[in-house]
Amino acid sequence: MNNSTADLSGKKVVLAYSGGLDTSVCLKWFLEQGAEPYALYLDLGQGEPADDVEAKALGIGAAGAFVRDAKDEFVNDYIAPAIKANALYGGEYPLFTALGRPLIAKKMVEAAREVGATHIAHGSTGKGNDQVRFDVTTASIAPDLTVVAPVRDWGMNRPEEIAYAEKHGLPFSSDITKESPYSIDANLYGRSIEAGPLEDPNYEPQSDVYRITADPETSPDEPTYVEIGFERGLPVSLDGENLPLLDLLVKLGEKAGDHGVGRIDMIEDRLVGIKSREIYEAPAGVTVVKAHKAIESMTLTKDVIRFKATVEQRYAELTYDGLWFTPLKSALDAFIEDTQKTVSGTVRIKLHKGSATVVGRTATKALYSKDLATYEAGSTFDEAAAAGFITLWGLPARQWSSVNGGIE
Structure with missing residues (x-):
């Protein structure tokens, strides 16, 4: 080329x-x-x-x-x-x-x-x-x-x-x-605004900058609740209505935008080596990613979530850097796809005054168990096993301290 x-x-x-x-x-x-x-x-x-x-x-x-x-x-x-x-x-x-x-x-x-x-x-x-x-x-x-x-x-x-x-x-x-x-x-997933007075990182964006998000201060006083249904990692329904992903994202963006959700003002590290001030409106993107993370927290193991966080960061960097059609991107896609097999369920989100807050979640194959987590009577967690676990877990620290005399 x-x-x-x-x-x-x-x-x-x-x-x-x-x-x-x-x-x-x-x-x-x-x-x-x-x-x-x-x-x-x-x-x-x-x-x-x-x-x-x-x-x-x-x-x-x-x-x-x-x-x-x-x-x-x-x-x-x-x-x-x-x-x-x-x-x-x-x-x-x-x-x-x-x-x-x-x-x-x-x-x-x-x-x-x-x-x-x-x-x-x-x-x-x-x-x-x-x-x-x-x-x-x-x-x-x-x-x-x-x-x-x-x-x-x-x-x-x-x-x-x-x-x-x-x-x-x-x-x-x-x-x-x-x-x-x-x-x-702009596209159906968001809108970016830059240049002019926005190049001053201390300048507060004025109302003429925004088009698809309401001013959080003047947005509705009453919150709106939305329920997003997921199957294998993708949103498939909104408030109980099954929708193609395109239609779902458009409707979700409108609902979230009406409450001022999705405004982003950040200093961004560009690939060419400079920092830039970027203003974004992404009501659908901000809301759906938050909901997706909530379902993953219910369905993925701790080690997968921790390792996937590293993959997610690299994935975002590859996308940002123009490396979409590359072998590493394809390999990461395969890993991510495998993690999504059990990521199915419903997330309830409260939209209000610029915030999208997860207030409820259910999952088809939830690893969360109330019977294990509860502090009330009837818990199935064997608390008697905890002392032995702690002894073994702390063995390396105790051995270090006994050999080296603790921390000075």
């Missing part, structure tokens, strides 16, 4: 096109270079009408526009395994943007094969993580294709992009202005 914007005249290029500022600027730039650009718009539930995006691309001058609905594939092949893995980068971010990138890259490769393109392109900057995800995914599945990243190669900043778009009459969101230059990415 090469990375080059040199000599694009006459070359077919497939561009991951969102209809936003960055990719609209890229599309126009390819035309100025004499390339034959094709736009690929992948519907991951971001809310932008596909017809509008297609019209934008063709209006700018794209040789063709691919519009693909990939929501089901995104949910079943990318979000689902991430839920099983409790994948949270930095312990907070549910990775909704990172999960979409390998799928977009895969679809770009497929489109390139269809039209005979030698290049694929994206609108990522040189400071972000997406450039790595797109480039490395392409290297993993189609190393013969050349990746082009015009924004990265230009080094053009946000105000300069806006000026370029205005000069050439390019359409871009009215939400983006020189005074409010947020960079926004």
Whole structure:
């Protein structure tokens, strides 16, 4: 795989096109270079009408526009395994943007094969993580294709992009202005907001930043309770209604978002070596991972939970770092899948004023036993066995102390 914007005249290029500022600027730039650009718009539930995006691309001058609905594939092949893995980068971010990138890259490769393109392109900057995800995914599945990243190669900043778009009459969101230059990415699993005043880590995000989560302070005074049913590690029902995972996540996100659940403000360690301030809205992701962990606490042994926590961290890092299609990721998937055989049951969660709190859980194959745990009469736990256990458990410590004279 090469990375080059040199000599694009006459070359077919497939561009991951969102209809936003960055990719609209890229599309126009390819035309100025004499390339034959094709736009690929992948519907991951971001809310932008596909017809509008297609019209934008063709209006700018794209040789063709691919519009693909990939929501089901995104949910079943990318979000689902991430839920099983409790994948949270930095312990907070549910990775909704990172999960979409390998799928977009895969679809770009497929489109390139269809039209005979030698290049694929994206609108990522040189400071972000997406450039790595797109480039490395392409290297993993189609190393013969050349990746082009015009924004990265230009080094053009946000105000300069806006000026370029205005000069050439390019359409871009009215939400983006020189005074409010947020960079926004969204899909059905969450929404990210960065740039502009948010780059000051001491700046408090204002109300215009958020779209899918209510202000916790003004959210309903009465809580809402939801019940999420799981089978083999995946949510299958919401409040007793069996639903496809796509529909379940959308409904759960709406319920949780109405109560201000899922707002994340974190300092994040980017793959390229810098720290960045990130604002996320992930009501569905935050809630479903919390519920999944609750079921696992009922059904997995202590040693599996402890070891899986290490795997989960590495899994999140691989996803974040663009290493989705790699041998280690496949191996971790196999381990995680094996742990989910008994992870079935129901979790009740209280949504209130920005918090999602687990308040109840039942499991089909629960390792928790009230008969063993209770302090009341009728306990089946043999307390008489405890003294002998403690003696053997503490034997190494006692032996050390007797030989070395205890701790000074």
